[in-house]
Amino acid sequence: MMTLISMVVVSVILSLVASEVEHWFPWLAARLVRYEAAKLPRQSERMTEQWLADLDEIPGNVGKLLYAVLLVVRHASLVETVPTEEETPGPQIVSVETPTISISAPPAWITITATAVLNPPSVTLTGHAPSVLVQGPPLSASVQEVPRIADHRRHPAYMSTLVQPLNLPLHFASTCSSQTTPGRN
Amino acid sequence: MTPKQDSPRLTSQSLKVLKLFVESSSHAYSGAEIMKATGLSSGTLYPILFRFEEHGLLESAWERGKAQTLGRPRRRLYSVTRHGLTVARSALTELAVHGLRPAFGRS
Numbered sequence: 001m002m003t004l005i006s007m008v009v010v011s012v013i014l015s016l017v018a019s020e021v022e023h024w025f026p027w028l029a030a031r032l033v034r035y036e037a038a039k040l041p042r043q044s045e046r047m048t049e050q051w052l053a054d055l056d057e058i059p060g061n062v063g064k065l066l067y068a069v070l071l072v073v074r075h076a077s078l079v080e081t082v083p084t085e086e087e088t089p090g091p092q093i094v095s096v097e098t099p100t101i102s103i104s105a106p107p108a109w110i111t112i113t114a115t116a117v118l119n120p121p122s123v124t125l126t127g128h129a130p131s132v133l134v135q136g137p138p139l140s141a142s143v144q145e146v147p148r149i150a151d152h153r154r155h156p157a158y159m160s161t162l163v164q165p166l167n168l169p170l171h172f173a174s175t176c177s178s179q180t181t182p183g184r185n
Numbered sequence: 186m187t188p189k190q191d192s193p194r195l196t197s198q199s200l201k202v203l204k205l206f207v208e209s210s211s212h213a214y215s216g217a218e219i220m221k222a223t224g225l226s227s228g229t230l231y232p233i234l235f236r237f238e239e240h241g242l243l244e245s246a247w248e249r250g251k252a253q254t255l256g257r258p259r260r261r262l263y264s265v266t267r268h269g270l271t272v273a274r275s276a277l278t279e280l281a282v283h284g285l286r287p288a289f290g291r292s
Contacts, residue, residue, distance in 0.1 A: 046261070050216060053258035054227070057217035067220075067227045074228030081235035 025061035032068035040082050193240045195276050198225055199233045203273035206265035213262035234263060242269030
């Protein structure tokens, strides 16, 4: 009788432990995926998100763990084949609405303000002049250039303001260099 | 990323992946969907996907929306390129005609 009771108790405890352990599998799988992605020579950020998304789609806790374990097991193949970094194209100014130009105090400053439509959106642009900054909310951005006349006599944008103010947006666009802000697009 | 000019090595496993895309060339699949459809494991599938992407047979893009909005990590969706479709159809035709592993591609 005692033996029977002991067997029942042990089996109940084992099933509880097994159930508890299985609940940890998704967590462990996510840890393994992050670990494996971090060990890749490139594209770690992309693969972390991509593999976590896969884990999210895979049904069952055991399946998730198996997915992660097999990635770790095939580490060498993944390292060998992982694609090179994507060349992120610099944001392009698609169009610029009519700018407003104003001269404010001190008189040596000229302010050019326009709204630009950017592609891709959500980017930060920096221009040639140190004071040029485009901070990008999605799809549109306020473009401000504040060249100091004394310091920027030779700046192309400034020269264009003197010669052909109406053509400024196009010229301004062509003189912008750009950089993307990681994680915002 | 500039695709490599030569064709990748095509194994029976990689042909399974190409076959999936040939059957529904306009559809974009996540890695998990490809695993489910082909029966390949993650450790086998991803080197194939990486190789195909590197050779310009497949291309991938994030699904629309942000993770915060979606409430889960964004999926990376793979779709076949025009070049990929040509290579896949050629390989599958060769397989159907000769019943052999396609001979082209680097080792």
